[in-house]
Amino acid sequence: MADAQWWQHAVGYEIYPQSFLDSNHDGVGDLPGIQTKISYLTSLGVDFVWLSAFYPSGQVDSGYDVTDYRGIDPQYGTLADFTDLVTAFHAANIKVVIDLALNHTSSQHPWFQAAVHDTTSPYHDYYIWRPATATTRPNNWESIFGGSAWTYVPAVDAAYLHTFAEDQPDLNWENPAVRREMAATIQWWADRGIDGVRLDGVTHLKKRQDFANVGHPRVDYYQDVTGTDVFLADLQPVLKRNNLFVIGEAGGIDMTTAQRWLDPQQGFFHLLLEFDHVHFWEKAEPKLPVAALRATLSKWQFGLEKSGWNALFIENHDLPRAVSYYGDPVNYRRRSAKALALWYLLMKGTPFIYQGQELGLPNAGFxxxxxxxxxxxxxxxxxxxxxxxxxxxxxxxxxxxSRDNARTPMPWTHQRYGGFSDHEPWIQLAPGTEQINVERESHDPHSVLTFYQQLIRLKKSVPALEQGRYELIDTRDDQLYVYRRTLNGDNWLVVVNMSDQVATTQEFDLTTSELIFTNTEVDADSDDLEIHPWEARLYHLRKLE
Structure with a gap:
């Protein structure tokens, strides 16, 4: 690869295939549909795409209950369609990252079926079994989806572990054969031209081996359990041999582990998706706790400054829409969507955009x-x-x-079903897509989409905004998020009012700055002390304060 750290200069885009574009008139998005929109992704400034799960599946958990790791679910197309899609992306200089659900399979997977029907089968030990009865479970461990994490199988006279749904039995990563299967699967896809993998649920792989009751039944049996490194080390040869870009989903990870896993010499990942910052919306009554958000994001910016690289994201297929949980979708939808873009995208790290985020799509409104x-x-x-x-x-x-907030169909036009399909979609569209769609946004110089395009070009053109040091300016309030990016004497200031109230600039001076980019109309002198609700500004500093 020409640039061994190309991802530090890149922008990623997550595609949820089921909801991106339907090309065969069945109301479900598919791989050929994605291929028709590559030019759109190029115009946005995307350098790599992350394709969420597309494997054959029981479709209990939206494709993350895999029945065959080496295939394409028929509703999305064929392996030939996948090959054509990768070829087309590469022709557009866009790299392809696929999702790999490591923690569990579908209960319909042939491995699990063999495990249930024959306890002497080698596949029986691909899963985690413990003695149980129809009325007694092995311990108090709970599924993330609620209820016991164990399901009893009379034919086996034992219970299997499922961190998620009972249709998603956990793989036994203590078994080296499981690790070899996953390494072989990665090689199989590498042979088909992929550029990277997102390893799903990495922090779930290692379970407590004493199988004792735990204090917090929903998390303590897998969170912060030492030993995951051994599992990841068995994947490292295939990842390195194929020069793959590796992203890890790492909810609940601590800083020390993150630094070790991201170490350029000894680590396993190029980027980690940690979730410390994306649950503040749950506490956002009556308003977003901006001070806590500043502290959390700055912790990761400072913690990985010399020991890794941050993944920047505010949406994905498992989260509500950012404009609805961070911003104000009612009074300031467009302005807050732009403010959020400038706020997170200009931090130090690799930005991810989730489909529809660049339009400022709100929650589903069900x-x-x-x-x-x-x-x-x-x-x-x-x-x-x-x-x-x-x-x-x-x-x-x-x-x-609900996760469905992010899974509504991508609106391409103002037409019925948003141009996503000419058939009733598998899930309803978000409200307002007659006005919020790619066609309309593409022709509006003041749209959220246009703002994203301009912002991406700006970040890529200014070294300080890509590689510069992040410096928080603590405004000691619950409104402003202010930080500086600096590189070799070139200094830039980001000022974002993340509230519905006017804020004032008390902790910094704007008189020695030049306003470069904003989401509102402001005075040409750019030193107005009042920052309006959901206003965002980028300044080029003529000198440090």
């Missing part, structure tokens, strides 16, 4: 449980209603937190 497709959301509804929580309250919670 008001009935029948509208949801996400397993986690439907299980949550059932559990909360069984506990006596009023339906209105549960639906309000889902309207904010």
């Amino acid at each position: 008001t009935q449980i029948s509208q949801y497709r996400d397993l986690d959301s439907r299980l949550y509804y059932q559990q909360q209603r069984a506990a006596g929580v009023p339906e209105k309250q549960v639906l309000a919670q889902l309207a904010m937190r």
Whole structure:
């Protein structure tokens, strides 16, 4: 590869195939549909795409219950379609990263079927089994989706572990044969031209081997359990041999482990997706806790300054829409979407954009449980209603937190079904797509999409905004997020008001600066002490304060 650290200069884009574009008129997005929109991704400034799960699946958990790691689910196309897609992306100088769910398979996977039907099969030890009965579970471990993490199988007279749904049995990574299978799978896809992998659920792989009860039943049996490095080391040869770009999903990871895993010589990953900053929206009543957000993001900026590289993201297929949980989708949708873009994208690190984020798409706005497709959301509804929580309250919670908020179809035009399909989509579109769509945004010089395009070009053209040091300016309030990027005497200042109230610049001086980029109209002198609601400014500093 010409540039061994190309990803430090790149912008990534996550595609959720089921909801990107339907090319065969069945209401489900597919690989040929993605290929028709490569020119759009090029115009945005994308350097690599991350394709979320597209494997044959039981479709219990939106493709993350895999039945065949070496295939394409028929609803998305064929292996030939995948080959054509990779070829087309490479022709456009866009690299391809695929998702690999490491922690579990589908209960329909041939490995698990063999494990259930024959306890002497080598595949039996591909999964985690413990003695149990129909009424007694091995311990108090709980599934992330709720309920026991163990399901009893009478034919085996034992229970298997599932960190997620019972249809997603956990693989036994203590078994070297499992690790060899996964390494072979990575090689199989590398032979088909991929440039990288996102390893899903890395921090779930290692389980406590004493199988004892734990204090926090939903997380303590896998979180911060020593030994994952041994598993990752067995994948390292195939990753290095193929020069693959490696992203790890690492929820709950601590800084010391992150630094070790990102070490350029001894580590396993180029980027880690940690989630410390994306759950503050759950506490955002009556407003976003900006001070806590500053502290968390700055911790990772400082912690990885010399020991790695940050992955910058505010949306993905498992999160609600950023404009709905960070911003203000009602009063300042467009302005807050732009403010969020300038805020996160200009930090030090590799930015990820999730499809539709560049349009400022809001949450799905669903008001009935029948509208949801996400397993986690439907299980949550059932559990909360069984506990006596009023339906209105549960639906309000889902309207904010459901993963389906990010999985609505990509709106390309103002036409029926948003130009995503000419058939009723597998899930309803988000509200307002008659106005919020690629066609309309592409022709509007003040749109969110145009703002993203300009911002990406700006970041790539200014070395200090790519490689410069991050310096937080703590405004000691719950409104402003202010930081500086500096490289070899070239200094830039980012000022973002992340609130619906006017803020004032008390901790820094703007009189020695030049306003370069903003999401609002401001005075040409650029030193207005009032920062309007959801206003974002980028200054070039003529000298340090």
